[in-house]
Amino acid sequence: MSRLVVVSNRVAMPENAGGASVGGLTMALAAALQQYRGVWFGWSGETTPTFTGEPHVRETSGVTIATIDLEAQDVQEYYNGYANTVLWPLFHYRIDLTEYERAFGEGYARVNSRFAETLQRQIGPDDMIWVHDYHLIPLAQELRRRGLKNRIGFFLHIPWPACQLMTTLPHHQDLVEALFAYDLLGFQTQDWLNAFQGYVTDELGGEIHGDGSVSAFGRTVRAGAFPIGIDADSFTEIVKTPAAMKSYDRAAATNVYRDLIMGVDRIDYSKGLEERFAAYDQLLRTNPEFKERVAYLQIAQVSRSDVGAYQDIRTRLNGVAGRINAAYGTVDWTPLRYVNRAYDRDVLAGVYRAARIGLVTPLRDGMNLVAKEYVAAQNPSDPGVLVLSRFAGAARQMKTALIVNPYSREDVADAIKRGLTMSRAERIQRWEALMSGVEAEDVSAWRDAFVAALEASQSPTGMTPSRAAAQRGNLALTS
Ligand code: ADQ
Numbered sequence: 001m002s003r004l005v006v007v008s009n010r011v012a013m014p015e016n017a018g019g020a021s022v023g024g025l026t027m028a029l030a031a032a033l034q035q036y037r038g039v040w041f042g043w044s045g046e047t048t049p050t051f052t053g054e055p056h057v058r059e060t061s062g063v064t065i066a067t068i069d070l071e072a073q074d075v076q077e078y079y080n081g082y083a084n085t086v087l088w089p090l091f092h093y094r095i096d097l098t099e100y101e102r103a104f105g106e107g108y109a110r111v112n113s114r115f116a117e118t119l120q121r122q123i124g125p126d127d128m129i130w131v132h133d134y135h136l137i138p139l140a141q142e143l144r145r146r147g148l149k150n151r152i153g154f155f156l157h158i159p160w161p162a163c164q165l166m167t168t169l170p171h172h173q174d175l176v177e178a179l180f181a182y183d184l185l186g187f188q189t190q191d192w193l194n195a196f197q198g199y200v201t202d203e204l205g206g207e208i209h210g211d212g213s214v215s216a217f218g219r220t221v222r223a224g225a226f227p228i229g230i231d232a233d234s235f236t237e238i239v240k241t242p243a244a245m246k247s248y249d250r251a252a253a254t255n256v257y258r259d260l261i262m263g264v265d266r267i268d269y270s271k272g273l274e275e276r277f278a279a280y281d282q283l284l285r286t287n288p289e290f291k292e293r294v295a296y297l298q299i300a301q302v303s304r305s306d307v308g309a310y311q312d313i314r315t316r317l318n319g320v321a322g323r324i325n326a327a328y329g330t331v332d333w334t335p336l337r338y339v340n341r342a343y344d345r346d347v348l349a350g351v352y353r354a355a356r357i358g359l360v361t362p363l364r365d366g367m368n369l370v371a372k373e374y375v376a377a378q379n380p381s382d383p384g385v386l387v388l389s390r391f392a393g394a395a396r397q398m399k400t401a402l403i404v405n406p407y408s409r410e411d412v413a414d415a416i417k418r419g420l421t422m423s424r425a426e427r428i429q430r431w432e433a434l435m436s437g438v439e440a441e442d443v444s445a446w447r448d449a450f451v452a453a454l455e456a457s458q459s460p461t462g463m464t465p466s467r468a469a470a471q472r473g474n475l476a477l478t479s
Pocket residue numbers: 023024025157158228264265266299300301341342343344345348365366367368369370371373
């Protein structure tokens with residue numbers, strides 16, 4: 001049986017692949033890796049003065065973990081730079097926040113080459129390789145240059161931008177050409193797949209075939225939508241643990257006379273937190289009957305704090321939260337509790353269950369797993385209401401949520417009000433439809449569908465890089 005080699009920027013494999021602090025994605029990939037005697041390869045998160053190319057290899061729960069250290073300049077240019085200041089904002093439709101610096105493109109190309117250099121020594125001829133996310137788009141091309149003929153699949157966890165936005169990226173064609181070195185491309189939703197196909201036809205003059213494959217640069221690659229899910233079974237079990245019940249009791253007791261509204265996000269401009277705070281302000285301003293009758297808890301974990309745009313949004317959110325509390329708070333009511341911490345999954349599950357409204361209102365999101373976690377944690381006989389942005393990938397599947405336009409504070413405020421006043425019968429009806437989707441389209445279904453499609457895809461024996469790429473030599477994503 002062939003091995004599965006998973007490659008991602010960071011390796012999230014825990015010492016023990018279980019437990020409340022382990023995310024659903026990690027659990028799903030860990031299970032797949034165990035089934036396939038797999039290897040998980042990525043950056044250790046550590047820096048080294050000089051890159052050695054020697055991976056740290058260890059075994060955990062039957063899975064081989066191989067990590068490399070990167071130089072500080074690599075981290076700055078590849079991770080903080082090209083990944084998080086170029087591709088992340090661009091792919092989330094925020095070209096106003098992109099910084100197209102040549103050094104970032106050079107660092108991105110260098111780190112992908114370093115990944116390939118180290119990885120190729122770990123790969124056997126029958127291994128299947130599954131590359132994750134925007135940090136590693138050129139990896140297959142780098143591996144092919146080194147002669148690898150294995151099946152290689154790529155899954156993009158974030159949106160694909162509209163063609164007009166994509167073309168603002170210097171050397172965008174080189175980046176897209178790198179995708180054609182894969183055998184299978186996976187997107188979260190049909191929308192992002194359509195956007196990718198739009199680029200291929202409109203910008204490259206390529207072709208889309210009936211089976212979903214796309215042709216350009218003299219290559220044909222399979223492409224499909226593989227919506228990611230959560231481990232719904234384990235989440236419904238986690239809700240019953242003592243830690244989750246304690247967290248539920250505490251959240252419920254604090255809000256005994258009030259309905260709890262909650263959000264859980266990384267602090268990121270794509271998550272629409274400022275707009276969400278404004279919508280809550282709107283709710284309290286235009287519906288004074290809710291004053292002291294609701295409480296909004298926003299759990300917002302700090303992320304990417306080395307990137308300027310993330311420091312800016314933190315400062316702004318602190319200001320808006322303070323203003324809302326100053327405007328509406330009373331001696332015994334804090335309208336908005338804004339908490340910058342990470343919590344274990346069991347604690348989160350308890351708070352989700354206590355919340356009458358789950359607010360998931362990103363301005364743009366590949367999928368958004370919080371929407372699915374919130375649904376999975378609900379009490380079937382008295383569930384809460386999910387208020388979900390139409391711009392989250394999850395909105396494609398979760399059609400009985402209250403779907404909102406996160407750019408309209410009035411729209412979101414109206415939906416919160418509607419959720420707060422919704423009959424129990426309607427809440428149950430909507431939740432049952434959501435829950436059956438969360439269970440059916442779970443993380444195992446996602447993983448199995450992708451791996452099966454990769455197994456079925458042709459390995460590109462004899463593939464030759466396009467003439468243009470050969471002339472350019474190594475991919476240099478510079479402006
Ligand atoms: P993210 O942008 O991180 O993921 P999301 O899908 O919502 O977004 O996943 C966040 C995860 O982190 C959830 O499991 C959530 O419970 C957890 N989390 C958030 N805040 C937390 C906190 N304070 N404490 C503990 N846990 C917290 C990217 C893409 C998404 C895509 C996923 C998976 O941006 O669109 O859904 O990958 O493909």
